[in-house]
Amino acid sequence: MIHITLQKELTAANGAMQLDISINIEQGQLVTLYGDSGAGKTSILRMVAGLLQANEGRIAVNQNTWLDTKNGICLKPQQRKIGFVFQDYALFPNMTVKENLLFALEKGQNKEIVNELIDIIELGDLQDRKPTNLSGGQKQRVALARALVRKPEILMLDEPLSALDIKMRTKLQDYILKVHKQFNLTTILISHEIGEVIKMSDTVFIIKNGKVIRQGKPIEVFTTKQISGKFQFSGEIIQIEKEDIIYIVTILIGSNFVKIVAEEDDIKTITVGDKVIVASKAFNPLLQKIN
Template identity: 50%
Template sequence: MMDIQIQKKLDSPSGNMVLDVVFTIEEGQMVALFGESGAGKTSLLRILAGLLQPDKGRISVHEKIWFQSEPKVINLKPQERNVGFVFQDYALFPHMTVLENLQFAAGKRKNSNLQHLIELNELGDLKHKKPKNLSGGQQQRVALARALAQQPNILLLDEPLSALDDNIRRKLQKHLLEAHKEYKLTTILVSHNVEEIIKLSDWVIELHHGKIVEQGHPHQLFASKEINEDFKVTAEVLSIESSGNSFIAQLLVQNHVLKMSFSQKQGKSIQKGDRIVLASNDFKPNVYKK
């Protein structure tokens, strides 16, 4: 179990703010830190890893104190925390091959079983390649395998999938979930992708300007904001023109362009470039498999 209670003054692009959070994470959970950029998610992750020192507070993990500001200052170095960390830029060592990266992380640990990690992450064909010859998704898999090679107690991921396209992203989510279960890890993941959080995590902590504004199970947390309508999506208006008694608009919904007709009254109230919400309280869709 991780008990976290910390305060830290941060210089953010939007001025000074104080990261001030108290929360608990059960062993074996996958927890997502959610919130807009600049909310303090990455700083919180860096504090847990020991890369950033909090001003005040206490962090204890499995009853061992990692940090405390009083009565006596204790601050374990990053080297002493055995945390697996997947950086946003992956931080693969450019002069080492994939296998060497894993071996370096495993160090003298006997049971790291690199062969199994290589298979789990489908790295067999890549093991003698240098990172610069890998695609983004491949680099991400190496970064994950490398973080696991050191047999960490805790795995921290800083928006690991944000730079990847949807297909690779889904595949890597699967890898991540498998590894999390197999190695019985406690995983903390920074993400601003709701779909990803719902798929992966058992608990979400939402940060806003350095404070926790909400936490709970992802389904409840994300659903609670949408109780007024049965269904709604956000769309961007690409074009709108009048056609007889109605208006025809082209809308961008996620990656799809839809054509819809609007009544005179609705059509006059929206313009090209607007962001609008399409809502329906009596929504009965036809469902079919892709």
């Protein structure tokens, strides 16, 4: 079990914001932090990693205490068993893929883990290339492998996929799920994509103004009780157009646009940029393979 209690005064765009959270994560779970920009998600990860100091807090990872401000305990970042992947890949440009991984080894650590990761994350063909000769998705695979070299207890992923196109994103999601299971990791992912949160995580914590406002299984957290659709997708509203007495709402679902007819009452609570669920109760879709 991982227990995280943190309090920190942050300086938000409109003044001071008190971050105050207390979360428990079971060993082996993949959890997501979801919320608006500036809600405090990255600050939480940075405090867990020891890169940002909490005003008060306690972090206990299995039997070990990483932080306990009341008792003056605060492990240095290098003493916390963390693997971190950011949106920017932060690979060393002058080193090959394999050298980047070898460089991450601890002093005296067996090099076998590097070959194991090259194998699992399928970097064999890329291992002698330098990062400039890799695509965004390939670089992020290397960054993921590098984060795992020291066999972390917690893997932290701060929007690692947001710069990638939908196809790459899906592929990387699968690699993350694979290593999460194979290395029995506890993983904390920050994501803005409802679909990604639902696909990836056991539990989602919705963060707003530095507080956890909801938590639970993603599908239950993101769907209200009224919706019991048999068929549903999440997406973002791109456009709302009035046509006579109805409205046409354009929603981006993955890389596809879908137009939905809505009535005046429906659009009262929604606006462009909102994340929504599109659900249908009586729907018999056709399935067709695409190449």
